[in-house]
Amino acid sequence: MTALTRRQALAAAASTTALAACATPGTVTGGKRPLGKAETDTLIDRITDRFLRFNPEAASSNNVDKGRWGALKGQLGDRSPAGQARYAAGLREDLAVLDGADFAALDHSTRTTLEVIRSTYRTALEGFALPYGDVAVGGWRNTPYVVIQNTGAYLDVPRFLDTDHLIETREDAEAYVSRLAQYPAVLDGELARMQDAAAKGLVPPGFLIDKAITQMSRSAEDAAKGGGLVESLVRRTREKGIAGDWDRRARAIATGQVAPALQRQIAELRRQRPRATDQAGMWARPGGDAYYSWALRASTTTAMTPEEIHQLGLSTLDALHARMDPLLRQLGLAQGSVGQRMRALAVDPRYKFADGDPGRAQIMAFIQERLGIIRKELPRAFRTLVKGNLEVKRLPPEEEPGAPGAYGGPGSPDGKIPGKFWINLRTTDLHSRVSLPDLAHHEAIPGHVWQGEYTFQLPLIRTLLAFNAYSEGWALYAEQLADELGVFDDFPAGRLGYLQSIAFRACRLVVDTGLHAKRWTREQGVQFFVERNGSNPLEVASEVDRYCSWPGQACGYEIGHQAIVRQRERAQAALGSAYDLRDFDDAVVLGGNVPMDVLALNVGEYIRGKGGRA
Incomplete structure (x- = not known):
């Protein structure tokens, strides 16, 4: 296979973009050109259209793959070197238009949308300019490794086809087959980038490669049998009464094309394995310090250094443990460090779930019980309420070994695709009644699923673009909000679970920077969590592996959380008796997912609107 190198492709794209930018109608050189409302709406629409054409899966996940975007229903994004270069070229062209425009005459909401796009594209282009890696444009997951234990089409595509590709008509089923037929080329596109990076x-x-090979081998075995890729299509067409030779057609692609493409990626990982070391951090990779610096900026939307983040984690952890100590004493746990006592609490039979499938059923029921409790309290925290359209689902078993304990996000704006709270159930020991309520608040309500639904009231591009520090900062603020609304008032062990969760995110600041900037080993990272915070070693082993493959991502959580809390304190100080929690929370969620500096502007607008001085 002959493919452009990443550098060659980006260089070619850069020259193409320069020509396109010069030819953009109406461009004014030597100064910024004011934008009117109608022209701005057209510009945002054009940027949205281009974004979706580079990300056709996003069109389906938001259920807008119809009408003008109907052709996207049968497409997958291009993950090849050339496809990535074209993507970067499109971003650069749109950014040039934005950088040449004057937003001053526009309303605050529209200016915010344009600033969000501009910030997203600038950060992404910095990532594309690096010699390797997978860049999340308007997303939370940047990684130097195109395919690894928690990253790659072998995980993304089957899950996406099963959950986000709706099948209601024959055309939808044909689009599924079309996407399935493109899946091998997507895998081979990734393969070319894996080889280029190597x-x-x-x-x-090496420990990440070992995990990835194990997981991908399961995916390849499943594809060789037809498996989930075929079953999902056959089951859903049968349920909808859509007659067709779906089994034979999908099986031929899965067994004859997908399975061999997966084996090619496995072969490449095996080829790289003898060269691998167990050095966990980016410091040990070529250009790793520069990559980590960018990854931290992308994740936190700040210019904080690794050392500043490391020290913030340590000081935050000490403050949280000081709050946890009296609660532990209240439960009769007075001896040992906070971490040791939290480990004792975690194995207390009163808070454990049963083993196996009976315990998995208990976990699902417990999640629904706790979600019902918080839903009743939300009118005290928001003036504007959304539905909280939610489905709790187990992660696919082949994904569970390399996945975190849970993750979640909103569904489609029209409600046809519910938000998801994905829960890792490879063993019930991953979860306890102490920690699970808080996890539900983070991933689902009033966390990711709840917050994401507010973006549905904004232009579509605002639903598509997100910032890690805001998304995860809000989810931690949602945990705090649940506690402030009293859901743990009669459940002190649950309050300890909440505080341990925030402390866990403080540990992330320490461990992520420790791994990538201070040359910590993987074992040091796991040990820090277990000893200092009493974390579950089963959970944190996968967590630390995640930090190795997603450098910087884990730092966005607590940095974003603290930024939101500082803005709330600012509003309280500025408004005094006029301050209302419902108004502040509305200002944060209705302003949409933004970088931290834009969040400050949105809160300032809210303060002025209430008669305060921002």
Whole structure:
């Protein structure tokens, strides 16, 4: 296979973009050109259209793959070197238009939308300019490794086809087959980038490669049998009464094309394995310090250094443990460090779930019980309420070994695709009644699923673009909000679970920077969590592996959380008796997912609107 190198492709794209920018109608050189409302709406619409054409899966996840975007229903994004170069070229062209425009005459909401796009594209282009990696444009997951234990089409595509590709008509089923037929080319596009990165000296840690090979082998075995890729299509067409030879057609693609493409990626990982070391951090990779610096900026939307983040984590952890100590004493746990006592609490039979499938059923029921409790309290925290359209689902078993304990996000704006709270149930020991309520608040309500639904009231591009520090900062603020609304008033062990969760995110600041900037080993990272915070070693082993493959991402949580809390304190000080929690929370969620500096502008607008001085 002959493919452009990443550098060659980006260079070619850059020259193409320069020509396109010069030819953009109406461009004014030597100064910024004011934008009117109608022209701005057209510009936002054009940017949205281009974004969706580079990300056709996003069109389906938001259920807008119809009408003008109907052709996207049968497409997958291009993950090849050339496809990534074209993507970067499109971003650069749109950014040039935004940088040449004057937003001053526009309303605050429209200016915010344009600033969000501009910030997203600038950060992404910095990532594309690096010699390797997978850049999340308007997303939370940047990674130096295109395919690894928690990243890659082998995980993304089957899950996406099963959950977000709706099948209601024959055309939808044909689009599924079309996407399935493109899946092998997507895998081979990734393969070319894996090989290009390895040629530059980038080889993942050996322990991550081992995990990825194990998981991908399961995916390849499943595809070789037809498995889930076929079953999902056959089951849903049968349920909808859509007659067709779906089994034979999908099985031929899965067994004859997808399985061999997966085996090619496995072969490449095995080829790289003898070159791999167990050095966990980016410091050990070529250009790793520069990559980590960018990854931290992308994740936190700040210019904080690794050392500043490391020290913030340590001080935050000490403050949280000081709050946890009296609660532990209240439960009769007075001896040992906070971490040791939290470990004792975690194995207390009163808070454990049963083993196996009976315990999995208990976990699902307990999640629904706790979600019902918080839903009743939300009118005290928001003036504007959304539905909280939610489905709790178990992660696919083949994904569970390399996945975190849970994750979640909103569904489609029209409600046809519910938000998801994905829960890892490979063993019930991952979860306890102490920690699970808080996890539900973070991932679902009033966390990711709840917050994401507010973006549905904004232009579509605002639903598509997100910032890690805001998304995860809000989810931690949602945990705090649940506690402030009293859901743990009669459940002190649950309040300890909440405080331990925030402390867990403080540990992330320490461990992520420890791994990537201070040359910590994987074992040091796991040990810090277990000893200092009493974390579950089963959970944190996968967590630390995640930090190795997603450098910087884990730092966005507590940095974003603290930024939101500071803005709330600012509003309280400025408004005094006029301050109302419902108004503040509305200002944060209705302003949409933004970088931290834009959040400050949105809160300032809210303060002025209430008669305060921002």
